[in-house]
Amino acid sequence: xxxxxxxxxxxxxSSASASVAETADAAANALIVAASRDVAAAQSLDEPGVADxxxxxxxxxxxxxxxxxxxxxxxxxxxxxxxxxGEIPELSLESLDAAIEEAxxxxxxxxxxxxxxxxxxxxxxxxxANDLGDFKSQSQAFxxxxxxxxxxxxxxALISFIESRSTLSQxxxxxxxxxxxxxxxxxxxxxGQVETAVSVVESIPESERSFMLRMFATFLxxxxxxxxxxxxxxxxxxxxxxxxxxxxxxxxxxxxxGDADATVYWLERMGVSADFQLKEAAEAASLSGDxxxxxxxxxxxxxxxxxxxxxxxxxxxxxxxxxxxTLVDEISTLDTTAKENMSxxxxxxxxxxxxxxxxxxxxxxxxxxDDVQRKLVxxxxxxxxxxxxxxxxxxxxxxxxxxIAAISVGILAMDxxxxxxxxxxxxGSPVYSLTQVFDSLKAKGRLAEAVEFGESDSYLAxxxxxxxxxxxxxxxxxxxxxxxxxxxxxxxxxxxxxxxLAYKFDL
Numbered sequence: 001x002x003x004x005x006x007x008x009x010x011x012x013x014s015s016a017s018a019s020v021a022e023t024a025d026a027a028a029n030a031l032i033v034a035a036s037r038d039v040a041a042a043q044s045l046d047e048p049g050v051a052d053x054x055x056x057x058x059x060x061x062x063x064x065x066x067x068x069x070x071x072x073x074x075x076x077x078x079x080x081x082x083x084x085x086g087e088i089p090e091l092s093l094e095s096l097d098a099a100i101e102e103a104x105x106x107x108x109x110x111x112x113x114x115x116x117x118x119x120x121x122x123x124x125x126x127x128x129a130n131d132l133g134d135f136k137s138q139s140q141a142f143x144x145x146x147x148x149x150x151x152x153x154x155x156x157a158l159i160s161f162i163e164s165r166s167t168l169s170q171x172x173x174x175x176x177x178x179x180x181x182x183x184x185x186x187x188x189x190x191x192g193q194v195e196t197a198v199s200v201v202e203s204i205p206e207s208e209r210s211f212m213l214r215m216f217a218t219f220l221x222x223x224x225x226x227x228x229x230x231x232x233x234x235x236x237x238x239x240x241x242x243x244x245x246x247x248x249x250x251x252x253x254x255x256x257x258g259d260a261d262a263t264v265y266w267l268e269r270m271g272v273s274a275d276f277q278l279k280e281a282a283e284a285a286s287l288s289g290d291x292x293x294x295x296x297x298x299x300x301x302x303x304x305x306x307x308x309x310x311x312x313x314x315x316x317x318x319x320x321x322x323x324x325x326t327l328v329d330e331i332s333t334l335d336t337t338a339k340e341n342m343s344x345x346x347x348x349x350x351x352x353x354x355x356x357x358x359x360x361x362x363x364x365x366x367x368x369x370d371d372v373q374r375k376l377v378x379x380x381x382x383x384x385x386x387x388x389x390x391x392x393x394x395x396x397x398x399x400x401x402x403x404i405a406a407i408s409v410g411i412l413a414m415d416x417x418x419x420x421x422x423x424x425x426x427x428g429s430p431v432y433s434l435t436q437v438f439d440s441l442k443a444k445g446r447l448a449e450a451v452e453f454g455e456s457d458s459y460l461a462x463x464x465x466x467x468x469x470x471x472x473x474x475x476x477x478x479x480x481x482x483x484x485x486x487x488x489x490x491x492x493x494x495x496x497x498x499x500x501l502a503y504k505f506d507l
Contacts, residue, residue: 028074032083035063035091042099050110050120051127057103057486064096108482117478121502125495135165137492144496147183148470149503150191152200155180171207178208185216190445191472194220194228202237210239214246221253222443229253233269244270248277255284260293267300275306282310286317287382305338309345316349316379324349328362340366348375351392374399374406381410405436412437417449431459438463447471462488469497469504478505 042059045052070080071093082088089095114120122145129141139162146154159177162168168176181204188197201216202209213235220229232238233246251266263281270277278301285294294314301307308327315323324346331342347362351372363372373396380389386407393403404427412420417437424433438460441450447467451474454464465484468474481501488494 028070028077028079031066031070031074032079032088032091035066038063038066039090039096039099042103050107050114050124053103053107053110054124054128057100057107060096060099060103063091064093064100067091067093067096104483104486107486108479111482112479118502118506121498125498125502128491128498129495132491139165141492141495143180143183144492145499146180147187148496148499148501150184150188150193152181152184152203155184174205174207178204178212182212182216186219187470189216189220189223189225190447190470194225198232206237209237210242213238214242214249217246218249219443221249223445226250226253240271245274245277247271248274248281252277252281252284255281255293255297256288258288258290260285260290263293264296267297275301275304279306279310283313286310286314289317291318305334305342308342312342312345312349316352319353321353321355324353325358328358340368344368344371344375347372348379351376352379369395370397370399373397374403377403377406381407384414386411386414401430401432404430405433408433408437409440412440417441417453421453429457434460442467448474462490462493466493466497466500469500472504481505 038059042056042063045056067083070077071083074080075084079088083091086092111117111120111124125145126142129138129145132138132141139158142154142158142161146152146158155177158180159173162176163173181200185197185200188194188200197216201213204212213232217229217232220226220232229246230250233243233250238246247266247269251263251270254262254266263285267278267281278297282294282297282301285291285297291314294310294317298307298310298314301310308330312324312327315327327342328346331339331346334342343362343366347359347366350356350362351359359372363369366372373392376392377389377396380386380392389403389407389410393400393407396403408420408424408427411423420437424430424437427433434454434457438450438454441447441453448471451464451468451471454460454467457464465488469481469485478501481504485494485497485501488497
């Protein structure tokens with residue numbers, strides 16, 4: 001009986017294995033048929049124009065993706081083996097890579113030889129956008145074109161396009177318009193065209209204008225353009241609440257750079273004070289070593305958790321263990337959630353000051369050891385103790401990725417890009433850290449460094465090429481820039497980069 005059961009099992013297993021193999025063979029065959037068809041179609045284009053040259057590039061790229069999928073996912077099939085052995089030379093990755101490179105060169109040359117190169121580039125970009133398969137991708141692509149061109153006049157047409165294909169309310173459409181115009185303003189500000197950028201933000205629908213003006217001012221602070229941001233405080237389109245919050249942003253900025261007089265000035269301009277902004281300013285003053293400024297800000301805060309958090313930071317910066325222990329007693333009257341949050345802050349401070357016993361006690365009270373270590377990482381970064389920050393990050397468990405990313409950005413700010421790159425490489429190049437450093441460089445308007453950082457990483461390559469196209473200070477030939485842009489894999493990004501070239505070269 002056992003023998004027959006064994007035989008039945010073997011037959012069943014063999015049948016299942018055969019079924020899996022047949023499925024793999026069928027999938028591989030379908031992919032290779034599609035790849036062969038694309039290659040044949042690409043080769044059949046005789047004396048093509050620019051649009052056809054783009055079609056050729058698309059077809060060959062699609063064929064390569066299909067072959068790559070066969071080699072990666074169906075490598076044991078007969079077709080994969082034949083391709084790997086070079087028995088189908090026209091479908092080898094080497095052959096397809098060469099064909100893609102040739103197609104890119106031919107297309108770039110075709111564009112540069114157009115009598116109206118601007119129209120040629122924009123028609124190509126719009127044609128690619130129209131060919132994208134779904135409405136969301138199309139709308140993102142057309143937005144990307146408008147941003148690349150810094151062309152706010154394109155916004156109404158794009159919103160009409162969105163409106164005709166969606167069920168968004170008017171308020172949602174206004175928000176979509178506002179987001180697009182704010183992105184255009186950002187690029188103009190990076191170019192140095194701040195006044196033009198402000199006029200673009202001023203054209204945002206009234207329902208969103210005040211908030212977006214404040215967001216734009218915050219972006220100017222990221223660019224260290226304090227004067228331009230400060231001028232927007234008195235803009236007539238700002239609501240009272242947004243004006244107060246922008247004044248708070250300016251207060252925090254000055255607290256971070258240690259300008260006590262300016263910090264106090266903007267604190268007094270805030271009107272109705274936002275507790276969380278006062279907390280950030282007090283913490284920034286504590287970290288900069290200005291205890292008197294920190295105390296002044298804390299005194300201006302109403303009682304509550306934000307004030308308590310600021311007091312914890314101030315006591316830690318002053319290495320005032322007695323005050324920290326008093327605060328431990330004070331949190332005993334808080335509700336459970338508030339007590340946990342304050343315990344996290346206090347535990348990090350005690351660890352930071354070397355009182356591990358109290359740190360352990362408070363960590364257990366908070367029951368969030370990973371969050372404590374993450375907070376400790378921030379303390380070490382802000383006091384330029386990177387080695388200790390790394391040690392704390394290694395104990396941060398579920399917070400490890402964000403801790404490593406925070407250290408990467410901290411090293412970038414303190415020691416420069418090369419040091420940040422080396423640190424990230426030593427950590428195994430985690431994607432989140434790469435993205436955070438890249439976005440930090442972009443936000444600061446350091447486009448050349450962002451391009452240098454991103455172009456060597458496959459995950460960031462498309463965005464890096466896009467920034468190289470956006471960067472008006474980058475000087476290269478049109479053909480060389482086109483070759484880079486035509487290598488972008490994400491077509492939504494490619495069309496924006498093409499539009500940026502049309503703007504940069506004023507074709």
